[in-house]
Amino acid sequence: MDMDYTATQSGFTQYPKLRMRNTSKDRIDPSQLFDDTSAAPGVETAGFPGQGVGAMGYPGQTLLSDPMSNLAMAYGSSLASQGKDLVDKNLDRFLPISKLKYYFAVDTVYVGKKLGLLIFPYMHQNWEVSYQQDTPVAPRFDINAPDLYIPAMGFITYILVSGLALGTQNRFTPEILGMQASSALVWLIMEVLAVLLSLYLVTVNTDLTTIDLVAFSGYKYVGMIVGVVAGLLFGRTGYYLTLLWCCISIFIFMIRTLRLKLLSEAAAQGVLIHGARNQLRMYLTMSIAAAQPIFMYWLTYHLVG
Amino acid sequence: MAFTLYSLIQAVILCVNAVAVLHEERFLSKIGWGVDQSIGGFGDEPGIKVQLMNLVRSVRTVMRGTTEKSIPFINIKHRSACI
Numbered sequence: 534m535d536m537d538y539t540a541t542q543s544g545f546t547q548y549p550k551l552r553m554r555n556t557s558k559d560r561i562d563p564s565q566l567f568d569d570t571s572a573a574p575g576v577e578t579a580g581f582p583g584q585g586v587g588a589m590g591y592p593g594q595t596l597l598s599d600p601m602s603n604l605a606m607a608y609g610s611s612l613a614s615q616g617k618d619l620v621d622k623n624l625d626r627f628l629p630i631s632k633l634k635y636y637f638a639v640d641t642v643y644v645g646k647k648l649g650l651l652i653f654p655y656m657h658q659n660w661e662v663s664y665q666q667d668t669p670v671a672p673r674f675d676i677n678a679p680d681l682y683i684p685a686m687g688f689i690t691y692i693l694v695s696g697l698a699l700g701t702q703n704r705f706t707p708e709i710l711g712m713q714a715s716s717a718l719v720w721l722i723m724e725v726l727a728v729l730l731s732l733y734l735v736t737v738n739t740d741l742t743t744i745d746l747v748a749f750s751g752y753k754y755v756g757m758i759v760g761v762v763a764g765l766l767f768g769r770t771g772y773y774l775t776l777l778w779c780c781i782s783i784f785i786f787m788i789r790t791l792r793l794k795l796l797s798e799a800a801a802q803g804v805l806i807h808g809a810r811n812q813l814r815m816y817l818t819m820s821i822a823a824a825q826p827i828f829m830y831w832l833t834y835h836l837v838g
Numbered sequence: 839m840a841f842t843l844y845s846l847i848q849a850v851i852l853c854v855n856a857v858a859v860l861h862e863e864r865f866l867s868k869i870g871w872g873v874d875q876s877i878g879g880f881g882d883e884p885g886i887k888v889q890l891m892n893l894v895r896s897v898r899t900v901m902r903g904t905t906e907k908s909i910p911f912i913n914i915k916h917r918s919a920c921i
Contacts, residue, residue: 712842715841715842715843716841716842718843719841719842719843719845719846720841722846723846733889733893734886734889734890734893735886736889813886
């Protein structure tokens with residue numbers, strides 16, 4: 534029992550040592566929650582200075598110099614890092630976080646060029662995705678790579694713009710935003726499931742992942758937003774003209790992108806190869822691309838009065 | 839069309855249930871979609887019909903395996919044939 538007492542007595546002094554062991558083992562500051570992907574790959578960034586434990590020049594030196602609160606903060610930070618590890622390990626089983634990070638490694642130049650490509654894909658010559666030793670290059674370095682930033686932002690902007698459009702017709706209630714969001718999400722999920730099912734039935738050997746399909750299905754939100762905004766500014770004729778332009782653009786974009794992924798090598802070059810299988814693949818590409826304008830019209834026609 | 843996530847989940851469950859209820863002897867063999875009629879498509883081109891039959895068979899196998907472990911039936915509005 535005396536041993537216990539001395540253990541708890543000296544246990545207080547153990548915590549600072551435990552904390553220093555922790556920080557010398559991990560190179561990543563435990564108070565930094567997200568990895569910094571804005572630098573080029575292969576460069577170790579220092580990360581943002583953590584707020585909280587270890588911040589010097591914090592106004593409240595008396596608070597930090599008190600040994601009890603020091604220990605409490607150290608214990609709390611170690612608990613938090615343990616909890617974070619546990620959550621990361623379990624979350625990685627359901628959502629592949631590291632794969633998702635690849636799709637969000639974008640920068641402003643890429644987003645600008647990609648938006649331009651979605652609206653005007655006619656001048657672009659090379660649609661191949663470039664690889665780097667078997668792994669696809671991050672979207673920041675290759676404009677043809679799919680990303681999830683534009684679809685995610687487009688989805689949210691679409692909901693906001695639809696709220697705006699309904700507001701101009703005096704049809705707005707806050708519940709409508711939720712309904713629009715879940716409705717658009719349901720259509721997206723159904724489209725991705727339908728494409729997955731048809732890819733399985735046609736037995737295409739492709740490296741398109743589910744997230745790639747979500748990204749491609751999300752690119753149509755850009756056209757929808759442009760159409761609705763034009764409809765708000767210029768009335769119905771503006772809406773129809775802009776929507777027509779965006780529908781044709783996204784049709785061409787999808788065909789040129791999917792052609793390289795779904796069809797065999799020779800067929801992708803434009804050579805007509807007869808054979809039931811290649812024909813089936815071509816029909817599949819065309820129908821996936823043709824579904825985009827249909828969805829674009831379906832999800833926006835009730836917004837422009 | 840105002841869809842909610844719940845209606846999507848409902849629709850998916852009902853469709854999967856419908857596929858799982860298809861009877862092997864009474865129905866699938868009669869229309870030529872039985873299990874014994876899919877083997878023989880060796881080679882690298884299974885074709886759509888064989889793929890569909892494999893899909894139906896695997897859905898039925900998975901659903902049978904799940905419900906045989908005495909998971910209670912999902913109580914939906916239409917309590918039609920559930921295996």
